[in-house]
Amino acid sequence: MPAPPLPIRSSSALSESYVSDAFHRYLKSSLSQAKAEHLLDPDILAGAEGDLMITGPALCLYFAALRCTTNPPSVPLPRSSKSATPMELSYDNCPEPFIAFLRVWSKTVAPIQSLAPELQHDLARIICGLQPIVLPTEPSLNGIAADLRAVAIEISQRRSFQERYGEDLQAALDSGAAPATPSPKRATFVPPPVYDPSPTSSANSSPRSSLDGHASPQYANRDLPPQSPSFLSPAPASAGPSNSGFPKASPSLLTPDSPAIEFIRETLYACIADALELQPSLRALLKTDPTRAYFASVAFAILQVATTSVTPDNTIVGVLGQTLTIEQCPPPLRPFMSELAAIGQAARALEDEDNETAMDCVQHGKPIPTTRMDRVRLMLEQGVGYAQGRTESEEGRRSVEGRAVSFTNRVNALSLGMTRLKAFRERQEDVFKVLGGIGM
Incomplete structure (x- = not known):
């Protein structure tokens, strides 16, 4: 219903x-x-x-x-x-x-x-x-x-x-301890950084009054043309502009000796411009809710890397054709890499089921319902409470196990986990500025 x-x-x-x-x-x-x-x-x-x-x-x-x-x-x-x-x-x-x-x-x-x-x-x-x-x-x-x-x-x-x-x-x-004897364990949770404007851009930034409580990043100078730093495109500068209108950037900052976390970070960030191209509505979201747009862009980048850049033996093919195997990863990063590969496998399974459902509907003269992967993309962008497009056929297709929601959660959880890592936090402010320029 x-x-x-x-x-x-x-x-x-x-x-x-x-x-x-x-x-x-x-x-x-x-x-x-x-x-x-x-x-x-x-x-x-x-x-x-x-x-x-x-x-x-x-x-x-x-x-x-x-x-x-x-x-x-x-x-x-x-x-x-x-x-x-x-x-x-x-x-x-x-x-x-x-x-x-x-x-x-x-x-x-x-x-x-x-x-x-x-x-x-x-x-x-x-x-x-x-x-x-x-x-x-x-x-x-x-x-x-x-x-x-x-x-x-x-x-x-x-x-x-x-x-x-x-x-x-x-x-x-x-809790459970006497007031005079609090727990010897101390919570070590540290919130992500706040994104403040740089001195050179504050005069022309567009601060967002945070009605919804999200962090409020400030955009780069709006008078400057949008420029993509090297981590937003794996293509060399000589490739020229793409058909989508997004500028192509210089080669990656990665070197053969770059740490694995930098490789993963640059590979994901290189896909953000592609995510904005594949999901044009994200560009509008940048103006109304930039923090959600950032998380959504990273989530879409994870989905793209998981489905297009991970080989059957779980090797990641990253920027400029560089590769990273799970054996080359430091032990603390291996769960992230394994989950990235697992997300790719799960996405392909959902797409195969969507195709089978569509073929069955065509054979029986029934309308093709909204696919699970389309629902996933809507939830990644708009959140689980989105109302747009929730038709009777879509509601009726929801599995008891909530597989589309579970898969969306999996992508979002990996996105949150990765962006909390120090190497990602070091570059988040730069990414916000570039996303702001692209969204203009």
Whole structure:
């Protein structure tokens, strides 16, 4: 069935800061409960290992669904004090930037509450990356977990969340201990850098008032023609301009002795201009939400490299034809490279299934539905709560396991993981400036 229209909202929407404060109180208690139930190990909380920045908010959404008592679903917000009036976050009072999150979350409430207690516990384990206990695994658990993690990914991209997440982790580490004896473990999570304008470009930059809490990068001088530094195109300068209108850049800065992380970074960044060419709507997104455009561009670059630049033996063919094998990777980087190859294999499997579905529809005279890969591209760009194009045929094709959402989460999680690495952070400001120039 098509998604129901959202209720008419009143003008008494809560402020974003109020909802954000309530969410972080909820998050602290959710992480503390997960630690008490041995779903999250203290060492993982302290080191912010793996995709904990996704797992934490997803758990928060899961516990909120368990506590929901309204229909249509609303989020019971924790009170700031014992004397404070209880508050529910609903469509009537939800701030506009959070509506998409509420829309997706509300669809998970009834399925979560209808699960038997042991399956609810297994759902929490899946959210935390643990194996379920009940076998065979209930297929719907993966779909529910995928939706919660998809919303969590979008929350984790918000600057206001990143700046406070370390405090949430430390509160969970300190939970259960006496007030005078806090946990000896300290949360080491560090938020990504803030993108400030350079002195030469600040006068002509276009700062974005961050209504949605994302980091607000500043663009390079708008009076200068857009120039792509070497990491935005693998083609040599002599190749001339491409048919797409994007400038071709000088050869890569990579040398034969460049570290593996630089090779991976430059290979991905070299595909960003191609991502903007293949997804023209990203160029418009650069003007309205540059941080989402950056994450989406990196995600599309990951998808392109995974599907076009990884050989059957998992060798990456990068800029200027240079290659990198998994054996050449330092051990800490091998999981990233393995996941890149696995994403390519999963993408090809989804495309094969889409083609089979299309052929079957043609043979039976049926309209061809929106493909899974098209849904993936929409979610990478617009988020899991996108409303455009959600037709009845598309809704009906969704698998119980939520494979398209799960695959999108996989790409986004790798994007978040890679862009948190120091080598990526060192170049992010340059990429923002170039993307700003291309988007003009």
